[in-house]
Amino acid sequence: MLNYSTSEENYIKAIFHLQKQDDTVTTNELANELKTKPASVTDMMKKLKIKKLLHYQPYQGFRLSTDGNKVALGIIRRHRLWEYFLAEKLKFTWDEVHEVAEDLEHVTNKKLIDKLDEFLGFPRVDPHGDPIPDANGRIEISKKIGLPELPLNTPAVVSSVSDQSSEILELLQHKKIAIGTRLEVKKKFDFDHSMEVRIGRQPAFTISRELAENIFVKYDT
Amino acid sequence: MLNYSTSEENYIKAIFHLQKQDDTVTTNELANELKTKPASVTDMMKKLKIKKLLHYQPYQGFRLSTDGNKVALGIIRRHRLWEYFLAEKLKFTWDEVHEVAEDLEHVTNKKLIDKLDEFLGFPRVDPHGDPIPDANGRIEISKKIGLPELPLNTPAVVSSVSDQSSEILELLQHKKIAIGTRLEVKKKFDFDHSMEVRIGRQPAFTISRELAENIFVKYDT
DNA sequence: AAAGTTTTTTAGCTTTGTCTAAAAATATTT
DNA sequence: AAATATTTTTAGACAAAGCTAAAAAACTTT
Numbered sequence: 244m245l246n247y248s249t250s251e252e253n254y255i256k257a258i259f260h261l262q263k264q265d266d267t268v269t270t271n272e273l274a275n276e277l278k279t280k281p282a283s284v285t286d287m288m289k290k291l292k293i294k295k296l297l298h299y300q301p302y303q304g305f306r307l308s309t310d311g312n313k314v315a316l317g318i319i320r321r322h323r324l325w326e327y328f329l330a331e332k333l334k335f336t337w338d339e340v341h342e343v344a345e346d347l348e349h350v351t352n353k354k355l356i357d358k359l360d361e362f363l364g365f366p367r368v369d370p371h372g373d374p375i376p377d378a379n380g381r382i383e384i385s386k387k388i389g390l391p392e393l394p395l396n397t398p399a400v401v402s403s404v405s406d407q408s409s410e411i412l413e414l415l416q417h418k419k420i421a422i423g424t425r426l427e428v429k430k431k432f433d434f435d436h437s438m439e440v441r442i443g444r445q446p447a448f449t450i451s452r453e454l455a456e457n458i459f460v461k462y463d464t
Numbered sequence: 465m466l467n468y469s470t471s472e473e474n475y476i477k478a479i480f481h482l483q484k485q486d487d488t489v490t491t492n493e494l495a496n497e498l499k500t501k502p503a504s505v506t507d508m509m510k511k512l513k514i515k516k517l518l519h520y521q522p523y524q525g526f527r528l529s530t531d532g533n534k535v536a537l538g539i540i541r542r543h544r545l546w547e548y549f550l551a552e553k554l555k556f557t558w559d560e561v562h563e564v565a566e567d568l569e570h571v572t573n574k575k576l577i578d579k580l581d582e583f584l585g586f587p588r589v590d591p592h593g594d595p596i597p598d599a600n601g602r603i604e605i606s607k608k609i610g611l612p613e614l615p616l617n618t619p620a621v622v623s624s625v626s627d628q629s630s631e632i633l634e635l636l637q638h639k640k641i642a643i644g645t646r647l648e649v650k651k652k653f654d655f656d657h658s659m660e661v662r663i664g665r666q667p668a669f670t671i672s673r674e675l676a677e678n679i680f681v682k683y684d685t
Numbered sequence: 686a687a688a689g690t691t692t693t694t695t696a697g698c699t700t701t702g703t704c705t706a707a708a709a710a711t712a713t714t715t
Numbered sequence: 716a717a718a719t720a721t722t723t724t725t726a727g728a729c730a731a732a733g734c735t736a737a738a739a740a741a742c743t744t745t
Contacts (some may be wrong), residue, residue, distance in 0.1 A: 252704060270723055282607045283703055285724055291705095302710060302723060333579040355564050358554040433654070471732065491693055503734055506694055511731095523693060523740060 244317065245294075252318050253277060254287050255296060258307055259315035267304035306359045316380040322348040323369035324359050325375075330370040330394045331363065340370055368462075370394040388462075390455040391436065393428050399460035400425050406457045414454060425463055465538065466515075470570045473539050474518060475508050479528055480536035488525035500613045531672060534565065537601040543569040544590035544597075547578050551591040551615045552584065561591055588681075591615045608680040611671070614649050617682035621646050633674060646684055 247255070257276045261268045270288075274281045286346040292299045296311035303415075304403060325347040330334040335343070357378055360366075367383055368374050377381040387402050401424045404411065415421065419442065427449045436452035466478070478497045482489045491509075495502045513520045517532035528536060546568040550556040556564070578599055581587075587594050588604055597603040608623050622645045625632065636642065649666045651660040655660065657673035671679075 248701080271721095279702095280704065280724080283725065286702075329576070333576070333583050335579065339575075343571075344577050346573065347568075350564075350567045350571070352567065353557075354560075355550070355554070358556065362554050370543050381495075401703080411597050469731080500732095501734065502693065503735080516694080527708095660728075 246351060251291065252314075253285070254284075254291065255311060255315050256318050256322075258297065258305065259312070262306050262429070267306050269304050291358070313380055316376045316382065317351075320346055320376040320380070321351070321356055322374060322380075324356060324363065324366070326369040327363055327366045327375070327394060328359060328433055330396065331366075334395070336396055343362060345370065366392065366394075368392070368394075368438045370397050387459040390428065390438070390440075390450070390458040390460060391431075391452070393460055395428055395431065398425060398427055398463035400463050403459040404457055405459065411454070411457060415458075418448065418450070418454075418458065420458065428461075465535070467572060468535065472508070472512065473570055475505075475512065476528065476532060476536050477543075479518065479526065480533070480540070480623050483527050483646040484672055488527050490525050498626045507608055534601055537603065538572075540568055540603075541597040541599075541601070542572070542577055544594060545577060545584065545587070547590040548584055548587045549580060549614060550597070551617070555616070557617055560624075587613065587615075589613075591618050608682060610678040611649065611653075611659070611661075611679040612673070613683060614681055616652065617656075619646060620681035621684050622679060625678055625681045626680065632675070632678060639669065639671070639675075641679070647681070 254273070254277065257273055258268050261272055261276060262358070270284045272282045274284045277284075288297065288299050288305055291297050292305075293354050296307060297305050297307050298462060299305040323345045325344040326340040329340040329343055360378065365377075366375055368388060374383045388399070393399055401420060401422055403422065403425040404415065420426070424442060426440050426442045428438050429441050432438065436455070438450050438455055441447040475494070475498065478494055479489050482493055482497060491502045491505045495505045498505075507522050509518065512518050513526075516529055517535060518526050518528050520526040543565045546565040550561040580597065585626040586598075588595055589609060595604045601661055609620070614620055622641060622643055624643065625636065625655070641647070645663060647661050647663045649659050649663050650678055653659065656675070658670040659671050659676055661671050662668040
């Protein structure tokens with residue numbers, strides 16, 4: 244895989260995100276997204292076309308080629324892994340991580356990213372709940388997340404409980420956790436994998452590893 | 465503190481390193497260090513002079529101003545913290561960290577760096593034994609390092625032992641550790657802060673927290 | 686101190702990525 | 716379908732950071 248400039252990467256990423264909603268992306272849409280001028284977009288589109296990263300005929304809009312998509316997934320992988328790192332390890336809040344990851348994502352060193360992935364324990368979703376592509380660019384369709392995998396300080400909604408025994412339900416009732424409850428994990432303890440959970444503005448309380456492993460959540464959007 | 469381009473930062477950093485040996489840095493020295501041409505150096509020196517980062521009169525060589533030095537220390541802080549992170553957390557080897565840190569150092573987000581510093585436990589030296597400037601740009605003159613602070617897989621030489629009791633000496637003798645012994649820490653265990661140490665090519669062996677805290681080393685250069 | 690050598694600077698050109706203003710193509714209205 | 720409006724592209728300029736080749740300054744030699 245070749246290397247692309249920061250500017251090229253930002254265009255590729257923006258097209259990737261925009262073409263999800265629409266099928267084909269227009270010059271103005273992209274200029275608006277990147278806070279640049281339409282003329283600059285056209286210039287860059289010509290360049291990316293030559294590099295075979297997108298399909299583009301003048302006046303016809305554009306979409307990423309297969310190669311372009313691969314590049315985009317690489318950028319998104321880097322972005323989301325750094326977001327996870329910032330939230331989980333450096334204790335950045337939810338809303339601060341995106342901006343910092345915008346810069347870190349442009350450091351393109353495969354070994355760095357793969358080792359970071361490993362260090363983080365191969366997370367599948369970033370702190371916003373968006374899935375993280377793996378080293379081969381494969382991306383998982385969003386699915387339920389076990390509480391142990393939920394990043395810190397990330398609002399989530401309880402979606403299911405795997406064990407349906409009366410014992411676990413008794414415990415859940417006591418902790419006032421039900422399907423639909425909105426919560427955040429405030430702290431995780433490596434020692435016994437217990438965690439502190441907070442519901443709304445109430446004081447945080449502890450959940451054991453066993454209980455956490457049976458609670459599944461979705462991100463609160 | 466203003467923001468500087470990657471290119472400007474590379475020049476500033478190179479001058480900082482070169483002016484330690486010499487007092488004043490020459491155009492050719494810098495061109496050689498940065499693998500660029502003398503004419504490019506002159507151009508950049510004019511620019512950095514206007515920004516008051518260096519003292520420079522045509523044909524006279526240059527050195528960083530007080531402001532330039534502050535900027536340089538910021539860059540070096542970022543570089544060395546990332547090196548420490550790569551070696552200690554991502555398990556990069558000794559000799560791989562520099563190249564990757566060359567890219568990461570240009571992400572200039574104060575909060576990111578200060579939180580990274582905290583996450584790493586405010587290390588004082590990078591994996592090469594070079595001191596890491598603190599958040600205020602203060603740099604420690606190299607001093608002895610306790611074994612617990614020694615980064616993993618980093619060759620070091622035992623320089624002193626704080627406790628001189630016969631008990632510790634007996635233990636050291638048994639482990640074949642003496643002043644001047646070259647060793648590397650291969651693993652650290654968070655649970656009891658014990659560590660695995662290797663001397664040369666012999667099999668690694670365990671050292672307790674108590675023992676490690678009394679062994680001081682210097683980097684093997 | 687004059688001549689020659691080396692170093693440094695200047696002048697002018699290139700590439701990347703941006704911009705503005707004008708022209709061309711496409712869409713929308715009447 | 717003609718007129719009008721919008722979008723997109725082209726043309727030409729600019730700043731950053733690099734280059735080559737030539738000029739200027741500073742140093743070595745003899």
